[in-house]
Amino acid sequence: xxxxxxxxxxRSLTLKNRxxxxxxxxxxxxxxxxxxxxxxxxxxxxLGGCGxxxxxxxxxxxxxxxxxxxxxxxxxxxxxxxxxITKFIKAEGSIVGIQLSHAGRKASxxxxxxxxxxxxxxxxxxxxxAPWAAIGPTNEPYxxxxxxxxxxxxxxxxxxxxxxxxxxxRADSAGFDAIEVYAAHGFLLHQFYSPLCNTRSDQWxxxxxxxxxxxxxxxxxxxxxxxxxxxxxxxxSATDWIDGGWTVEDSIQxxxxxxxxxxxxxxxxxxxxxxxxxxxSFPIGPAFQAxxxxxxxxxxxxxTMAVGxxxxxxxxxxVIESGQADLIAIGRxxxxxxxxxxxxAKEIAADDDYSLWDPAFGWWLNxxxxxxxxxxxx
Ligand SMILES: Cc1cc2nc3c(=O)[nH]c(=O)nc-3n(C[C@H](O)[C@H](O)[C@H](O)COP(=O)(O)O)c2cc1C
Numbered sequence: 001x002x003x004x005x006x007x008x009x010x011r012s013l014t015l016k017n018r019x020x021x022x023x024x025x026x027x028x029x030x031x032x033x034x035x036x037x038x039x040x041x042x043x044x045x046x047l048g049g050c051g052x053x054x055x056x057x058x059x060x061x062x063x064x065x066x067x068x069x070x071x072x073x074x075x076x077x078x079x080x081x082x083x084x085i086t087k088f089i090k091a092e093g094s095i096v097g098i099q100l101s102h103a104g105r106k107a108s109x110x111x112x113x114x115x116x117x118x119x120x121x122x123x124x125x126x127x128x129x130a131p132w133a134a135i136g137p138t139n140e141p142y143x144x145x146x147x148x149x150x151x152x153x154x155x156x157x158x159x160x161x162x163x164x165x166x167x168x169x170r171a172d173s174a175g176f177d178a179i180e181v182y183a184a185h186g187f188l189l190h191q192f193y194s195p196l197c198n199t200r201s202d203q204w205x206x207x208x209x210x211x212x213x214x215x216x217x218x219x220x221x222x223x224x225x226x227x228x229x230x231x232x233x234x235x236x237s238a239t240d241w242i243d244g245g246w247t248v249e250d251s252i253q254x255x256x257x258x259x260x261x262x263x264x265x266x267x268x269x270x271x272x273x274x275x276x277x278x279x280x281s282f283p284i285g286p287a288f289q290a291x292x293x294x295x296x297x298x299x300x301x302x303x304t305m306a307v308g309x310x311x312x313x314x315x316x317x318x319v320i321e322s323g324q325a326d327l328i329a330i331g332r333x334x335x336x337x338x339x340x341x342x343x344x345a346k347e348i349a350a351d352d353d354y355s356l357w358d359p360a361f362g363w364w365l366n367x368x369x370x371x372x373x374x375x376x377x378x
Contacts, residue, residue, distance in 0.1 A: 004317040005350040008051070008326060010264050010303065012229035013177055015051035015095055015327075018320050019341045022307050022329035023099040023180065023235075025056040025070060027111040032059060032072020034081040042085055045334060046092040049341035049356055051327070053094050055085075057101035057182050060160070060167040064102035064188070066109050068119070068129040073100070073167045079174045086175030092358070097178030097233065098171045100222070102160060104188030105136035105149035105197075106274070118146050137191050137198040137205060142274040157204055157214060160188065165221035172226060179222060180233035181215075185272035189215045190237050193254065194246045194273045212254050216261055223262035233305070234258050235267035238292035241279045248295050255300040267305040267329060268293040286315050287324075294324040305329050311336075313344035 002008075008015040021042075028037045038055070045053045059065040059072040072078050082098075089096040103109070108119045108131045119131040135156060136149035152160075164181070171179055183189035191197045192214040198205045204213055215234075223232060238251040255266045270289055271279060282288075290306040297304040306325035310316050311333035319325050334340055345351035354362035354369070372378045 001321050001323075002326070003350070004313070004320050004328075004348065005345055005356075006320075008303075010178075010231040013095055013231055016093060017049070017051040017341060017345075018327045019050050019316070019344070020052040020097075020305060020327050020329045021045045021050050021054050021334055022331035023054045023056050023182070024331055024335070025066070027067055027069030029069055029071045032062065032065065032070065032074065032078050034071055034078070034085060038071070039085050039088070043088050043092075044338035046089040046094040047358065048334070048338040049345070050094055050334070051341075052097050052178060053089050054097040054099055054178070054180055054329075055082075057099050057187075058167075060100055060102055060163040063107060063132055063135070064104075064160075064163070066101075066103040066106055066187075067111050068123075068127070069111055073098070073170050073174075074163065076170070079170045082174040082176075090175065090177070095177045095231075096175070097180055097231070098174075098176045099180040099182050099235070100164060100167050100171070101182035102163075102188040103134070104191045105134050105140075105142045105146070106186055107134040108132050136188070137200055140197065140199075140275055142186065154202075154204075160214070161217045161221045164218045165225040168222040168225040172230070176230075178231040178233060179226060180235055180267060181218060181222060182235055183215050183218075184235045184237040184267075184269045186237075186274045187272075189218060190246075190273060193250075194237075194240055196240055196242060196245045196273050196277050197275055208250065208253070212257060215254065216257055219258050219261035219263050231265065232263050233265040233267050234263045235269055237270050237272055238268045238289070238296070239270050240273045240277075241271050241282045242273065242277045243280065245273065245277065248292055251292065252296055252299045255296050255302055259300060259302045263302070265303045265305055265327065266293075266296055266300075267307060268296060268325075269307055284309060286310065286312060287319050290319050290324045293319075297323070297325065303327070307331070311340075313347040316344065317348050
């Protein structure tokens with residue numbers, strides 16, 4: 001039975017444990033270029049003992065950004081700015097991954113704290129941030145107040161496939177070990193595979209095979225430009241949580257096809273498709289999406305990652321021990337406590353003497369612990 005702090009092998013990579021940083025947009029980049037904030041933010045998770053540190057959603061093209069503050073990887077300046085981050089994280093013993101994304105009809109959005117609505121004149125006035133035109137499988141907007149996206153032509157679609165490949169090659173040069181393709185939460189690839197959004201009748205829509213074609217061709221394009229020894233993750237929305245929408249059974253079929261295209265891990269999130277369809281209510285609770293990971297893991301010969309509302313060390317360990325997932329991803333709890341993995345290891349008795357910590361911290365903490373025990377304070 002695998003446990004949270006057992007190593008995990010993907011191709012030639014050995015993760016020291018099963019805890020991954022879930023991609024978290026910081027909205028702090030300018031022109032897609034990483035800066036000191038991204039270095040400090042991501043480095044903390046390496047020092048905190050995470051097995052894989054994933055960057056936030058990083059756009060494959062300028063127009064594919066969700067907000068003006070997103071990271072990007074469509075030019076070499078952006079590539080160079082990411083190098084110190086990959087170098088540091090690897091030197092501290094974590095695997096470093098990048099999430100590649102295209103926002104599709106969700107592009108040109110304001111940062112969460114500016115309203116999570118389309119960029120408008122106020123943003124131009126206050127921050128000199130102008131709106132840009134979004135694209136999508138159809139011209140149905142993401143939400144009520146959103147402008148209609150431009151319907152993508154065959155040429156647009158081929159450009160996306162090529163751009164994912166080019167970004168993968170740049171990610172390799174920047175020193176990343178893992179790529180996660182962002183195909184969840186209502187972003188472009190999810191917009192294509194969800195029947196609620198993709199009503200096209202050409203080869204990129206219509207049937208199930210048509211709707212998943214873009215995701216599969218992107219997987220192949222990334223694999224072609226990404227070394228065979230490096231890992232490829234795919235983040236999907238395992239269900240739309242909406243009647244008539246994408247289902248877990250669809251996710252199982254997609255996962256099988258992605259495996260054939262060289263994908264190693266399915267990261268199982270859910271929801272976010274938007275449009276005029278109200279989501280049915282769903283039960284949020286500890287590890288509430290782990291069931292999707294379990295379904296896919298049991299039905300497809302592929303590794304899975306569970307994510308969502310995981311913060312308790314014992315719950316996290318149970319997800320792995322019970323075979324619901326090979327890996328867990330943690331988001332908000334790592335913002336709260338970047339040392340979560342090291343502290344979780346103590347909590348579930350996987351590290352009694354701070355030996356998982358770098359000695360620069362662990363030697364002192366262990367010494368203090370011995371004194372506290374002597375004084376009866378522990
Ligand atoms: C600040 C923040 C930014 C996020 N940005 C991304 C992102 O760039 N890509 C993505 O796939 N998910 C993103 N998410 C979702 C998280 O990766 C994760 O799936 C979600 O927060 C649920 O996990 P948690 O309960 O551990 O936070 C973001 C979440 C937060 C809190």
